[in-house]
Amino acid sequence: MSSILIVTDAWHPQINGVVRSLERTAEELEAIGVRVEVLSPQAFLTLPCPTYPEIRLSLAHRGMVRRKIEEYDCEHLHIATEGPLGVLAASVAKKTGLPFTTSYHTRFPEYVSARLPVPLNWSYGWLRRFHNAGCGCMVATRSLEQDLRKRGFKNLMRWSRGVDEQLFKPYEGAVLPADLPRPVFMYVGRVAVEKNIKAFLDLKLKGSKVVVGGGPQLEVLRREYADVHFTGAMVGEALARHYSDGDVFVFPSLTDTFGNVMLEALACGVPVAAYPVMGPLDVIGDTGAGILSENLQEAAEAALDIPREHCRKIAMNYTWAASAHQFLDNCIRARDFHNTQFAEANAAE
Template structure:
């Protein structure tokens, strides 16, 4: 396969796992000789998503999206998100009989439920129709695959994630204030209600708590938890050095499908404390690189005893090269399956 068009509603200036995964996959596949193109909200006028202004919703129509898809002229279509662009692209592909794949990055029904009284069954029914219309739906973990299969999702394909082990690595010293009492328990990611950050900040722990990131809940949490250090969003080596300055990385989310940030923390030599739910169960599991418990405070304290070099070694099992090859193989399989079905007909 020589060219792939990715349609995504999640793109810069957002900083999240979806955007980083797509960018790293594109870098790796381009190095393999695959032309990767992106159709994103940057091509259109946008408006902020209600309750989540960092997410920009594209203001466009089917004709404009169809024209841009034709201009890219790619061999395969991958739709990464279920937003306005993803819906339009899927509608165009279905009308043309064009095969396409999707990926399930976000537990959207749970996110909606956290913000408004919408039954999970309604949201999942809508998501199921969207993803089942494609020729393959890529998921990151076994737990997510099993969950979606039980909910009636079909054609599920595994697409794991990777970590940049050269950027995210142990660093000498700390970038945090010198007078910050240790040990340091740190959260990194979007500061939003679905990330369950308040559960972390409510814990009674020794030392200090640090939150690295930005989002719609930041102001509220800063006002309520004045003893927590909020650094704002960080990128590149600055982000990696913040990870490496922590003693334990705390992942309080109950709704993430994977959690790239856990791999980044582990690669920096930082053990993970989390709930025993989808994401942590798949990434940490019984690796010994973290502690999973319904009592998050106990998990945080117990994780302090985990050797940092062991955490680093576990993270090195995940590479972006392997992840990207898996993505490409899924695209080839989806197109091949359609071709074989057409040949039989």
């Protein structure tokens, strides 16, 4: 396969795991000779998402998206998100008979229910129809695959994640304020209600709590938790150095499907404390690189004893090159599946 078009509602200037995963996958694919095009909200007029202005919603219609898809002229279409662009792209693909895959990055029903009184089965019903319309739905972990299969999702394919081991590594020298008491317990990610950050901020831990990231809850939490050090959003080496300066990475989310930030923390030599739920169970599991417990405080305190060298060793099992090859294999398999179905349908006629 020589060319792939990725349609995504999540793209720059957003800073999150979906954007990083797509960006690194595209880079690795291009390095092995695959042309990758990205159709994002940047190609259209947009408006800010209510309550989350950094997310831009595309003002497009099906004809506009169809013209863009035809203009890129790629062998395969991958729809990464279930937002306005993703929905329009799927509509175009179904109408024109174009094979496509999707990926399930976010537990959208749980995110919606955290903000609105929408029953989970309504949201999952809509998502099931969306993803089952394609030739394959890529998921990051076995836990997510099992959960979605029970909910009626079909043609599930595994697509794991990677970590940039050259950027995310142990660094010498502190970047956090010198007067912050040790140990430092750190959270990195979007500062939003679905991340369950308060479960971390309410812990009675000795030392300091640090939150690295931006989002709709940032200013509210800054006012509510005056004893917590909030850095705002970080990227690149500055982000990696902040990870490295922490003693334990606390991941309080109950809704993430993977959690790239856990890999980044481990690569910097920082052990993880988290709940035993989807994401942490798959990334940390029984590796010994973190502590999983329903008592997040006990997990955070126990993680202090984990050797930092072991954490980085575990993270090195994940590479973006392997992730990209897995993604490409899924696209090829999905296209072959589509061609087989097409041939069988023609033979039946």
